[in-house]
Amino acid sequence: MNDDEQIIARVLSGDADAYRCLVEKHERSVFGFVKGLVRNESDVEDLAQEVFVAAFTHLASFDVRRAKFSTWLLTIAHNRCCNHLKRRSLATTEMGDMASGVPQPDTVASNRETWSRLDDALDRLPIEQRTAFVLAEVQEVPLAEIAVIEGIPLGTVKSRISRAKERLRETLKDLEPADPAQTGSQLSRSHS
Amino acid sequence: MNQNEPFEMWLAAKRAASPPEAFAQQVMSAVEQVSKSRGSVVKPVERRRAFLPRCVPYVIASAAAVVCAVRAYSLIHVLIEPTPEYSVVAGETIEEVPNDDRDVSRS
Numbered sequence: 001m002n003d004d005e006q007i008i009a010r011v012l013s014g015d016a017d018a019y020r021c022l023v024e025k026h027e028r029s030v031f032g033f034v035k036g037l038v039r040n041e042s043d044v045e046d047l048a049q050e051v052f053v054a055a056f057t058h059l060a061s062f063d064v065r066r067a068k069f070s071t072w073l074l075t076i077a078h079n080r081c082c083n084h085l086k087r088r089s090l091a092t093t094e095m096g097d098m099a100s101g102v103p104q105p106d107t108v109a110s111n112r113e114t115w116s117r118l119d120d121a122l123d124r125l126p127i128e129q130r131t132a133f134v135l136a137e138v139q140e141v142p143l144a145e146i147a148v149i150e151g152i153p154l155g156t157v158k159s160r161i162s163r164a165k166e167r168l169r170e171t172l173k174d175l176e177p178a179d180p181a182q183t184g185s186q187l188s189r190s191h192s
Numbered sequence: 193m194n195q196n197e198p199f200e201m202w203l204a205a206k207r208a209a210s211p212p213e214a215f216a217q218q219v220m221s222a223v224e225q226v227s228k229s230r231g232s233v234v235k236p237v238e239r240r241r242a243f244l245p246r247c248v249p250y251v252i253a254s255a256a257a258v259v260c261a262v263r264a265y266s267l268i269h270v271l272i273e274p275t276p277e278y279s280v281v282a283g284e285t286i287e288e289v290p291n292d293d294r295d296v297s298r299s
Binding site: 016023056114 | 201202203205206207209215219223224226
């Protein structure tokens with residue numbers, strides 16, 4: 001029985017405060033995944049919180065033989081985010097976020113436009129490609145686990161990730177400046 | 193220009209995303225409210241499922257006790273109250289009929 005299973009056993013036996021250990025252990029993973037899909041900061045916090053509350057409510061139905069707790073948690077997060085994205089209108093949400101974003105330090109200001117374009121390109125991806133890409137490239141979840149989270153074959157996971165990367169790299173091609181030297185100086189400033 | 197570099201830096205920025213410091217506390221506050229409103233996390237079905245395996249030994253023991261009681265009653269009944277060889281109703285006795293008189297063949 002690993003640490004997560006021991007904590008789950010304690011929570012199910014009535015020690016609800018023990019759930020905090022699970023939250024602190026997995027909050028970064030869940031928060032990062034939700035933030036990769038949803039750009040509105042307040043929605044990210046709300047959704048991430050909903051994920052943990054839903055996991056607590058249904059903790060008795062978690063079966064350790066079927067998947068790890070982290071996989072189960074990300075499955076809940078995946079379903080919640082998909083439902084949220086289907087409900088929300090993308091245009092009204094994202095324009096507001098770009099205007100109220102956290103001010104970037106000067107060292108990364110030169111990359112702001114590139115990152116913003118990449119964020120937009122990520123948002124334009126089909127939901128299934130977006131979730132697979134975020135899980136694989138941002139959260140660095142093993143492909144086999146992604147297949148479990150999304151309920152799809154491993155080959156489908158790989159093809160979705162590949163297509164997502166291809167479309168994002170096309171965005172970078174569109175951003176290539178006319179003067180390569182200017183780009184090189186911008187990147188060297190960002191590394192200093 | 194290394195085309196992958198901005199892409200990798202963008203990925204690194206995304207990976208660095210972390211929740212606010214009070215996030216765990218916010219979650220636990222919400223969880224506490226859920227606990228109060230819904231009671232125990234264990235579902236009633238789960239409680240019943242946990243109860244049934246514990247009942248099996250008691251059921252087997254009860255069935256065995258019933259079987260023993262029935263057999264003991266039968267044994268006692270045989271020992272204490274033997275089956276009478278004749279009817280005692282109204283003092284009548286069943287006369288033993290010789291075998292020759294029991295011939296029921298049609299003549």
